[in-house]
Amino acid sequence: MRIFDPHIHMTSRTTDDYEAMYAAGVRAVVEPAFWLGQPRTSVASFQDYFDALLGWEPFRAAQYGIAHHCTIALNPKEANDPRCLPVLDELPRYLVKDQVVAVGEIGYDSMTPAEDTAFAAQLQLAADHGLPALVHTPHRDKLAGLRRTLDVVRESALPTDRVLVDHLNETTVEEAKDSGAWLGFSVYPDTKMDEARMVALLREYGPERVLVNSAADWGRSDPLKTRKVGDLMLAEGFTEDDVDLVLWRNPVAFYGLSGRLALDVAATGPTHEGNSILRGAPAHPVPTGR
C-alpha cells in the first residue's frame, strides 16, 4: 500500500515516526504551515519556521525515504494578531520555491474580519503563483464556517477545483462535495474523524476527490492513521484500487496542480558532474540530528 499523507506537521514529530510511517507505506507527505500550539509574536518566527519547512524537514524526511513538500501561508489563528500580519508581505518570495505545492493552511478559525482579509488575500496569492490552496475549516461553528469559506472561494480568482477544503465531517461533506472542491478528512484518535466514520463516508460519497490525512502534530494524534483507514477500507470491501485512489492518486492529483511535485526522493546517485550526490537522500535510512 503506497500512502501520501497530504496533511501532517512533521516538525513536531520524531524520527521514530518517520521510520514507522515508512514501514506503514508512507512515501510522500505535505506539511502545511500552521501555528505551533503557542502563538508566534513576530514575523521572524514565521521565517525560521518556513525555512525549516524548506530545508531541514525535507532533509530529515528524505533520510527515511519519504518525499516532503509543504504549503506556506499565514494561518487563520495568527491572522488575528497584528504582530504577525506583516508576514503576508514575505509570502511571495516563499511561494516561488520548488517544494511549495500550495498556499495553506488558510481559511477561518473564529471567522473575524482579520481572517476574512487574510483569507481573501492569500487566495489571490495562490491564483497569482499558479498554486492550489489548502483550506482549513473551523472546528467551532463548522457548517457556517464551511459556507462562508466556499463563498469567499467563489468570489476569489482561484477556481474552486483548485481548492482542498480540509477537516470535513458528516455535517459538511455534502455541501463541500457539491461545490466542486477537493475533500479532505483528518482522522484523529479522539476528535475530527475516526477510521470507521471515514469508511462510512467513503461508502456514501465515493472515493473521488477524497483525501485522507492524519493531520498529526504536537497534540494527541497518530501519524499512521492513513494506513489504518486503508486497512479498514480493504476489510470493509473496498478494492486495492480504491485505496490507492484515496491514499495516493488523489493527493498526487491535487498537489500536482502546482506542477511542482517531485516524488522520486529515494532515487539518488550522481547525475551531473557529481553535484547531485548527498542531496539529503541516501539509499538506506540513517540516523539524523547528530
Added chain:
Amino acid sequence: MTAAHAETDTAVQPAIHPPVPPAAPGTDQDAHHWLARACAAAAAGDPAWELRFAEAGRRCRVLGDAARVDLLAAARPDAPTVTRLYRQGTAAERRAVLLALPRLDLAPAHGVPLVEDALRTNDTGLLAAAVGPYAARHLDAHAWRHAVLKCLFTGVPVTRVSALADRARGDGELARMLHAFADERTAAGRAVPADLHHVLALTEEER
C-alpha cells in the same frame, strides 16, 4: 543586481508566474534550453533572474544543482545579493550558492560566513557543498579542521573536501583530533570511519 532590487520582487511576481502544466520533469533538451535562456537573461542584467533561480529546480530537474550554479555564474550578483540569496534560500538554493562561490569572486569577509553557516548545519548536502575550493582557500586552520571532522561525523565522503591532501599534509593538530575521535569511537565500541584513516595518513606526509 543589488539587494535593493529585492523590494520590487513582490510587485513583479504575479505577472511572471502563470499557472504551469502538471509536473513533468521534461527532457534533457528542454532543461538545457530553459537554462540557456535563463542564463542569457541573467547575464544581460534582467532582474527577474532571481525568480529563475528559485524555480530552476523544477524547470531543470535533470541538471540538479548545476543549473542554479550556472545561473549564479551568469548573473554575477554582488556580495549583498549572494548573502540574501543564501539566507532566503531553500536547502537546494543554499547548496547552489556554496557550490558557486569559487566562480563568484566574493571577498572572504562575505563568502566565509556563508560557508561557516552551512558547516553549523547537520544537512549533509550543505556540508558537502561547503567544503569545496572556496573553503580550502579561505577557511582558517581551526574552522577547516572542524569541517573535516564534521564530514567524518556525518558521513560526508572526504573526497568532497577540496585540497584535502594539501591542507592536511603535516597538520599535527588535525592528526591529534583524528586520533582522539578514533579513540572515542573505539571506546564506545563503534566503528572508526574508513575515511579517518585516509585523512590520518595524509597528515603524516611530510610538508
